[in-house]
Amino acid sequence: MKKTILVKLKAPILVMLLICSHAGYSQNFVKKYFNNLINDTSDISKPQFLIYPTVAYAPETSWEFGLSSLLVFYSKQDTLNRLSEINGFTFFTLENQYGLWFDHAIYSDEDKWFFLGRLRFQSFPLFYHGIGNNSPEDYIARVDANQIFIKERILRKIKKDLFVGLEMDYQRLSSVNFVPSEGHTIQELPRGNQGSSNLGFGVGLVHDNRHNVLNVRKGLFSELALLHYNQSWGSSYDFTSVLSDTRIYRPVGENNVFAAQLLGQFNSGDVPFNQLALMGGESIMRGYYYGRYRDRNQLAAQFEYRFLPIPFGFTDRIGAAVFAGAGKVFPDLNNFDISNVVVSGGAGLRFLLFPKKDIYTRFDVAFTQEGPGFYLFIGEAF
Numbered sequence: 382m383k384k385t386i387l388v389k390l391k392a393p394i395l396v397m398l399l400i401c402s403h404a405g406y407s408q409n410f411v412k413k414y415f416n417n418l419i420n421d422t423s424d425i426s427k428p429q430f431l432i433y434p435t436v437a438y439a440p441e442t443s444w445e446f447g448l449s450s451l452l453v454f455y456s457k458q459d460t461l462n463r464l465s466e467i468n469g470f471t472f473f474t475l476e477n478q479y480g481l482w483f484d485h486a487i488y489s490d491e492d493k494w495f496f497l498g499r500l501r502f503q504s505f506p507l508f509y510h511g512i513g514n515n516s517p518e519d520y521i522a523r524v525d526a527n528q529i530f531i532k533e534r535i536l537r538k539i540k541k542d543l544f545v546g547l548e549m550d551y552q553r554l555s556s557v558n559f560v561p562s563e564g565h566t567i568q569e570l571p572r573g574n575q576g577s578s579n580l581g582f583g584v585g586l587v588h589d590n591r592h593n594v595l596n597v598r599k600g601l602f603s604e605l606a607l608l609h610y611n612q613s614w615g616s617s618y619d620f621t622s623v624l625s626d627t628r629i630y631r632p633v634g635e636n637n638v639f640a641a642q643l644l645g646q647f648n649s650g651d652v653p654f655n656q657l658a659l660m661g662g663e664s665i666m667r668g669y670y671y672g673r674y675r676d677r678n679q680l681a682a683q684f685e686y687r688f689l690p691i692p693f694g695f696t697d698r699i700g701a702a703v704f705a706g707a708g709k710v711f712p713d714l715n716n717f718d719i720s721n722v723v724v725s726g727g728a729g730l731r732f733l734l735f736p737k738k739d740i741y742t743r744f745d746v747a748f749t750q751e752g753p754g755f756y757l758f759i760g761e762a763f
Contacts, residue, residue: 425737428454431759435472441506441523447472451759453595453738456490463488464593464738466760478505486594495544495589498533509559512571512657513676514710514721518751521565526576528655529553534585534606542590548606550581550622554655573653577617583608591630595740595760596689598638603627610650620650628763638687642763644708648677658710660723664762666706668725668747668754674710680717681708685762689731689741700731700741704762725749734759 423429435447450469456462465487473479480503487496504527508520529552536546557576561567585606591597606624610616625645633639644665646658658679661669665681683706690700705726711717729745745756756762 423737426455426458426460428452428458429735429738431734435470437472441476441508442478443475445472445474445478453735453740456488459490462490463492463591464595466595468759479503480505492538495536495538495546495587496534497536497587499530501528501530503528504556507655507672508670509571509654510673510675512654513712514674514723516674517565519565520562522562522567523560525556525558525560527553527555534587536585536587542588544585544587544589546585548581548583548585548608550583550608550610551579552656553578554653571654572651573618573655577653577655579610579616579618579620579653579656580614581608581610581616581622582614593739597628597630597640597761598689598739599632600630601628618651618653620648620652620656622652622656623647633686636689636692638689640685640687640761640763642683644679644681646679647714652677660708660710663756663758666708666723666725667704667727667745667756667762668749669723669751670754673751674708674723676710677712678714678717679708679710681706683707683763687731687761690733698733698736700733701729702731702743702745702761703728704745704747723749727753729756 430450430452432448432450435449437445437447439445448471452467454465456465466485467487468482468484470482471480480501482499482501482503484499485496488494507524507526509522509524510516510520531551532549534546534548536544538544554573555576557574559567559570559574583606585604588601588603591600591602604624604626608622610618610620612619623646626642628640628642631639642665648658654675657675657677659672660666660674660679660681662671665683683704685702685704687702688700690697705724707722707724709717709722725747727745727747729743731741731743734740734742740760742759743756743761745762747754747756
């Protein structure tokens with residue numbers, strides 16, 4: 382079996398080492414940067430911006446080099462407003478693969494508007510294991526393709542913590558090439574194997590009383606969304622997707638947090654393989670590659686207990702977490718049962734990056750029946 386191990390290292394210090402090649406002003410800049418980063422000397426109401434390089438390695442991509450950024454801010458610099466965040470990431474690999482990502486959760490003054498979305502442009506391989514919960518552990522094909530993914534929610538507050546609005550999703554997969562892995566043959570290529578372009582419109586209802594989306598200590602987030610894709614407005618296929626995502630956070634004692642998430646995705650119609658319900662990734666069902674399991678529908682749940690910080694530690698900037706998840710993909714509700722449920726679990730360390738804004742960097746190690754996964758990100762998984 383061919384097992385991919387991906388480790389991402391994110392180190393702001395490397396940026397400073399590059400800047401240090403210049404003396405004088407650069408050294409003052411470096412000193413100010415580290416003082417701001419380590420001691421968090423900035424005004425809590427002021428925006429904070431962090432940029433840092435990333436390094437990763439996988440057999441299919443060789444070395445990957447990237448640059449990540451994070452901007453956090455309060456609307457009108459009013460700390461009574463919720464903390465907004467914008468993440469950016471760009472990368473290239475020695476196999477001539479590249480990508481540009483932007484994720485955001487932006488709250489306007491007094492939460493009158495809420496913008497939640499992501500943009501992804503990349504030329505990067507997908508790994509196809511087949512469809513269904515019983516798909517083989519080793520991927521049967523590498524799918525080389527160019528991808529565009531744009532999802533945006535424009536939500537208006539209609540009452541305290543309750544938002545409603547429009548949702549848009551555009552996904553394009555082009556220049557698609559299925560390359561069978563060693564020892565495998567593809568009996569039947571899935572729908573969308575020659576590429577597709579799908580545009581979906583819909584409505585969303587969101588209850589959200591989180592104050593800090595990167596580290597929620599108390600609150601509830603719940604989204605119910607319906608999106609429809611139709612050939613009449615340019616989509617390659619006609620299908621409908623319903624998403625239900627509920628997350629609850631409860632404080633335990635002074636510093637600990639219990640968090641739980643229940644995710645459901647249900648598709649009907651002619652769904653291309655790249656827009657089926659995909660299970661795995663750095664957020665839910667950690668330890669499995671994103672898309673390791675795919676089918677029309679999925680149900681997944683996870684629980685996490687966070688020590689922020691660790692009690693009786695030598696510093697109040699070190700935290701930890703333990704987590705577990707279970708999920709399943711399935712073709713239709715009539716065929717759903719609790720047999721063959723996929724499970725994962727693990728633990729991780731936290732470092733308090735911005736003390737005044739209560740933002741941690743997390744390093745998680747997740748274990749599955751197929752091996753471990755390693756994750757290093759700013760902000761909690763959910």
